[in-house]
Amino acid sequence: xxxxxxxxxxxxxxxxxxxxxxxxxxxxxxxxxxxxxxxxxxxxxxxxxxxxxxxxxxxxxxxxxxxxxxxxxxxxxxxxxxxxxxxxxxxxxxxxxxxxxxxxxxxxxxxxxxxxxxxxxxxxxxxxxxxxxxxxxxxxxxxxxxxxxxxxxxxxxxxxxxxxxxxxxxxxxxxxxxxxxxxxxxxxxxxxxxxxxxxxxxxxxxxxxxxxxxxxxxxxxxxxxxxxxxxxxxxxx
Numbered sequence: 146x147x148x149x150x151x152x153x154x155x156x157x158x159x160x161x162x163x164x165x166x167x168x169x170x171x172x173x174x175x176x177x178x179x180x181x182x183x184x185x186x187x188x189x190x191x192x193x194x195x196x197x198x199x200x201x202x203x204x205x206x207x208x209x210x211x212x213x214x215x216x217x218x219x220x221x222x223x224x225x226x227x228x229x230x231x232x233x234x235x236x237x238x239x240x241x242x243x244x245x246x247x248x249x250x251x252x253x254x255x256x257x258x259x260x261x262x263x264x265x266x267x268x269x270x271x272x273x274x275x276x277x278x279x280x281x282x283x284x285x286x287x288x289x290x291x292x293x294x295x296x297x298x299x300x301x302x303x304x305x306x307x308x309x310x311x312x313x314x315x316x317x318x319x320x321x322x323x324x325x326x327x328x329x330x331x332x333x334x335x336x337x338x339x340x341x342x343x344x345x346x347x348x349x350x351x352x353x354x355x356x357x358x359x360x361x362x363x364x365x366x367x368x369x370x371x372x373x374x375x376x377x378x379x380x381x382x
Contacts, residue, residue, distance in 0.1 A: 147279050148253050149174075152238045154223065154275075155257040157283035159265055160327025161315060162290070163257040164221060166283070171217035176253070179209055180219045183226035183258075184266065191233040192243055204244040210237075215251035224258035224270045231274050239277045263318045287311035290328050300335040306368050307331065313365070316358045326358045346370070 147153055148170065157163050164180070171178035181190075193206040205211075210218070220234065233243075238256070241248040248254075256278060259265035287307060294304050307314050316326040324330065334356040338344060344352075349369060353362035 147281075148255055152254040152256065152278045154278040154280050155255065155283050156260055156280065157257070158263045158285075158315070158327070159259050159318060160329035161283060161285050162293075162328050163283055164219070167217070167219045167255050167257065170255075171219075171253075174217070174253075176215060176217045176251075178217045178219055179212070180221055181209065183220060183222040183224070183230065186226055186230050188229050188233040191230065191237065206243050206246045210243060210248075211246045213249060215249045218248070218252065218254045220254065220256040222258055223256040223274075224267045225265075227268070228271060231268075231271050235273060235277065238274070264320060265318070285315040285328065287314045290314060294335075298335075298339075299332065300338050302338070302369060302372070303331055303335050305372075306365055309368075310364070313357075313361045316361065319358075324354070324356055324358065324362075326361045330356045 155163050155167070168178045190207060191210070193204040193211075195202050196205055197203075218237075220238075223231075223234070237243045237248075238254055241252060241254060258270075259267055261267055288311075291304060291307060294307075313326055314328060314331065318325050334352060337352045337356070338349070341348065346366075350362075350366050353366050356362070357365065
């Protein structure tokens, strides 16, 4: 509700569904969601490039921003962009304006970013930028995720496992380079499993360890072996 009247910044760990949440929010409002990735932007990608019209210089913002219909502008990884890019967002976030272009009435602006404790690539956000937004902290909810998973074709084995082990839905990002469990990682694993008509235990193990925290992957594979053996025993009996 706040995002309709004031710009909002969503803080949260990688892979917990910040982008999906914003996209769903925009759909609920009937708005197109236009995403900009802060870590891949330069200042001219926001303020536009100069042109001469009638002997005067004017800046032409990019078509992705300069739209006629109301929309949701999602500034993802906003705190990963350079300070120069952060400054180019000031008027766009605070006044919904860049140069001579003003976003249509009914448009909303939402930013999102990871936290420094998540071993992600982030930069200190300027106090001027912080003060232009309402800040919320997103946490993982296994109940919300299971409800979402049931409506979005997540593999049944994964839904059943997270129902039994909700604490395995997310794990703190490690300090060294290895996969770790997040809602996004479980979604990736679901897509990978669903790509097989039949999957061998070896392939299942490789996929699980390629997506999840090692302890979670080992326990998920053990869970599958146990449920498969029960199924086979039930067929024999």
